[in-house]
Amino acid sequence: MVVNMADSDAREAVGDYKAGWHDPENSTIRFDAGLSEKVVRDISELKNEPEWMTEMRVKAFKHFDERPMPTWGNMSMLKQIDFESICYYLRSSKATENDWEDVPEDIRNTFDKLGIPDAEQKWLSGVTAQYESEAVYHSIREDLEKQGVIFLDMDSGLREYEELVKEWFGSVVPYSDNKFSALNTAVWSGGSFIYVPKGVHVELPVQAYFRINAKNMGQFERTLIIADEGSSIHYVEGCTAPTYSTDSLHSAVVELIALPGAHIRYSTVQNWSANVYNLVTKRGIAHEKAKIEWVDGNIGSKLTMKYPSVILKGEGSHAEVISVAYSGSGQHQDAGAKIHHLASNTTSKILSKSISKDGGRGSYRGLVKVSPKAENCKLNVVCDALILDEDSRSDTYPTMEVANPTARCEHEASVSKVSDNQLFYLMSRGHSEEEALALIVNGFFEPFTRELPMEYAVELNKLMALEMEGSIG
Amino acid sequence: MNPEELYLSLDEPDNSDHLWRYSPWKRIHPTGNIREIPSNYKQPNINLSFLDGSDVPNEVSITKEYSKSMKNSFSDQISMSFIESVSQDSKFTFKVKNNTVLEQPVLLRIDSESVNSAINLSIEIGRHCEFELITLIEGEPGWFGLLRKANIGEGSIINDVVVGQMKSGTLLRVDAINIGKDSQVKAGSISSGSEKTKADLRYMMNENGSNLRVLGSILSAERMHIDHHIEIYHDAPETYSRLDWHSACGGNSRTIGTGMLRVSDGSKGADAGQLFRNLLLSKKAEADSIPELEVSEHDVVGCGHGTANGPVDEEQLFYLEARGFSPDDAKDALIAAFLNTTLSEMGSETLHQWLAENLQDELKTLTT
Numbered sequence: 118m119v120v121n122m123a124d125s126d127a128r129e130a131v132g133d134y135k136a137g138w139h140d141p142e143n144s145t146i147r148f149d150a151g152l153s154e155k156v157v158r159d160i161s162e163l164k165n166e167p168e169w170m171t172e173m174r175v176k177a178f179k180h181f182d183e184r185p186m187p188t189w190g191n192m193s194m195l196k197q198i199d200f201e202s203i204c205y206y207l208r209s210s211k212a213t214e215n216d217w218e219d220v221p222e223d224i225r226n227t228f229d230k231l232g233i234p235d236a237e238q239k240w241l242s243g244v245t246a247q248y249e250s251e252a253v254y255h256s257i258r259e260d261l262e263k264q265g266v267i268f269l270d271m272d273s274g275l276r277e278y279e280e281l282v283k284e285w286f287g288s289v290v291p292y293s294d295n296k297f298s299a300l301n302t303a304v305w306s307g308g309s310f311i312y313v314p315k316g317v318h319v320e321l322p323v324q325a326y327f328r329i330n331a332k333n334m335g336q337f338e339r340t341l342i343i344a345d346e347g348s349s350i351h352y353v354e355g356c357t358a359p360t361y362s363t364d365s366l367h368s369a370v371v372e373l374i375a376l377p378g379a380h381i382r383y384s385t386v387q388n389w390s391a392n393v394y395n396l397v398t399k400r401g402i403a404h405e406k407a408k409i410e411w412v413d414g415n416i417g418s419k420l421t422m423k424y425p426s427v428i429l430k431g432e433g434s435h436a437e438v439i440s441v442a443y444s445g446s447g448q449h450q451d452a453g454a455k456i457h458h459l460a461s462n463t464t465s466k467i468l469s470k471s472i473s474k475d476g477g478r479g480s481y482r483g484l485v486k487v488s489p490k491a492e493n494c495k496l497n498v499v500c501d502a503l504i505l506d507e508d509s510r511s512d513t514y515p516t517m518e519v520a521n522p523t524a525r526c527e528h529e530a531s532v533s534k535v536s537d538n539q540l541f542y543l544m545s546r547g548h549s550e551e552e553a554l555a556l557i558v559n560g561f562f563e564p565f566t567r568e569l570p571m572e573y574a575v576e577l578n579k580l581m582a583l584e585m586e587g588s589i590g
Numbered sequence: 591m592n593p594e595e596l597y598l599s600l601d602e603p604d605n606s607d608h609l610w611r612y613s614p615w616k617r618i619h620p621t622g623n624i625r626e627i628p629s630n631y632k633q634p635n636i637n638l639s640f641l642d643g644s645d646v647p648n649e650v651s652i653t654k655e656y657s658k659s660m661k662n663s664f665s666d667q668i669s670m671s672f673i674e675s676v677s678q679d680s681k682f683t684f685k686v687k688n689n690t691v692l693e694q695p696v697l698l699r700i701d702s703e704s705v706n707s708a709i710n711l712s713i714e715i716g717r718h719c720e721f722e723l724i725t726l727i728e729g730e731p732g733w734f735g736l737l738r739k740a741n742i743g744e745g746s747i748i749n750d751v752v753v754g755q756m757k758s759g760t761l762l763r764v765d766a767i768n769i770g771k772d773s774q775v776k777a778g779s780i781s782s783g784s785e786k787t788k789a790d791l792r793y794m795m796n797e798n799g800s801n802l803r804v805l806g807s808i809l810s811a812e813r814m815h816i817d818h819h820i821e822i823y824h825d826a827p828e829t830y831s832r833l834d835w836h837s838a839c840g841g842n843s844r845t846i847g848t849g850m851l852r853v854s855d856g857s858k859g860a861d862a863g864q865l866f867r868n869l870l871l872s873k874k875a876e877a878d879s880i881p882e883l884e885v886s887e888h889d890v891v892g893c894g895h896g897t898a899n900g901p902v903d904e905e906q907l908f909y910l911e912a913r914g915f916s917p918d919d920a921k922d923a924l925i926a927a928f929l930n931t932t933l934s935e936m937g938s939e940t941l942h943q944w945l946a947e948n949l950q951d952e953l954k955t956l957t958t
Binding site: 187489505518520523526528530 | 604606887889896
């Protein structure tokens, strides 16, 4: 491992970030930094994509180029993104392997350290591991494959199931949705493509792990999940990156389509290092009686702007967003949720929890909209925030637009500090102040962690205990 | 820079700014041409008396001069500078001397008749005053602007209610209220007239121990568009605020309530809460709420907000109908009770009775 002065400075700045090591960069293809139509066309050509995809990329690039930066959110941080200093495509392996032994050794070591192969054997239906711009490893359990479940990296999905991809790609998040969805559509690489046939229930979760290793890297994966009628799937994603003193950009787009009666749960534990801008567009469409759940944990990154959305298009559909955010020194977690009730008898629930510490800033930004034709909708939004010290900040920006008189909508939010009574209670039973605080924080996050697979929940609790170290005194 | 120069130097506000999200400035501006400042605006009729019509004592006065001691750095510049620009001939100071205690509510009647007009009112309330002020806006203008900048002195207890009852046109109302040390203010807003209402109400608590309750009873019917933006700043220790906003929306109307609660670093012991409730009464009505919260101080008693939307409760209707109410009367009673929850908190019983009687006719328009 090469550690130079800038790295050690950065490490000091971001504290004890466990996934902050990096491997020597060993790329087989690395594009020069900067973005142009040529870069976009080169990526498409390299991947040998069909004409329609190339054209979509180019249109998206033009839209990105013309569209101004958002005039809301943390504009001072957004202004610091230098799009010309970012590398938009970097490949470190020759192909996507389906045997760990065939993955290049240095990359394999990285994922070994992150515990991915171990997890796959124990509790997953399938795994995809993305390193920089491309998936390096991919596997799915044979029995699921036999039932017709498609689980591929997005590039292979486009090659092998072009018609299916053409039908759904960009149907939920068009490139013109926002500046960063345009950027993603222009330069996307990697991500997952999943199709679950009618009536098939994928019992164990499938997992994708995204790792950025290089400096000034942009990772733009694209994920498309289609759950056909009456099927179900749980998709889990994790993300880490090394600690550098220069910034990287992660700008993904995730599209979920839950056809009638289907159920998709999408869980994320985002633990990017504190030099990564995480600007992600995630949206799902739920048809009749379908259910979409986003379980979203934001622990790392410099600036996260992420508002998982659900369009409740079919009657009786349901959406849930459970999110937690931890904002430490220099971090701004601007996360939230959006739900559009377009059909009658639709229900939704948003639970958002955030903790700000060491000058961090946590924001909840949400929108709930009930359209005039959506009768008897019910929705509930709860946001709770804890501020742990005097340098930190918490904001809540919820929007509720209700155009149907039969809707029942509730929103509540509170911001508070850790209760002295709770600390005293735990300390009088033998816990140190630090342990007591970690227990309270884990308890605060409990509605989120109980929705995660157990291995993730344990890891998250450990991570939060680590973040709480040194909080007292 | 004079107000005209300031106004013309400003860019059109972006709709990502929640203040202008649902009512863009172009729609509120009298002509829609935002580069234009109309020059023919007249002074409305103004009358100051007690609620029973008797004269107010010498300690209370309204004069046609403008106080220059007003702090207003927390106002939105577009709407403030625009009203200042069109009210050059209509600047007034409402003044109440120190230690003034009044038993009866004071009524400030502003009648714009049928001409476009605006008023720039500075309100100076001395120390240790206790009284109730009703500002009633009437008339049938095409456009009316009301700018109120107030300094409320230390230890005063004030109930300040503004009733918007214009029969037509657009009302632009801007309030910038400084609340003094240990003073207690109830700020009530009743909006039932005018086709369009845009109100930007801001309250600054930058001295210890101030206490604020903001209350709203909003009736929107027919094709009304009523948009209230309320900002409350906690900028000193031990400050308390509560916002309770009740809107009943019928017809094709739309009501909007956006609130910003800011607790700045150092406001230890701040206790802040806001609650928007919307009652939707027709299929074509819409209610939008954005209750925002920005908290930069961790040592707070609590900061919270909530919003709730719903129809008239079926069980409550059934209960009243079972006791002899007709369906329409039962609905009317529940709407009245919903609006009365905030109305009854705005001040004394005398004030409440006057408000309730004043709003009888408007309540009927909601259900017919």
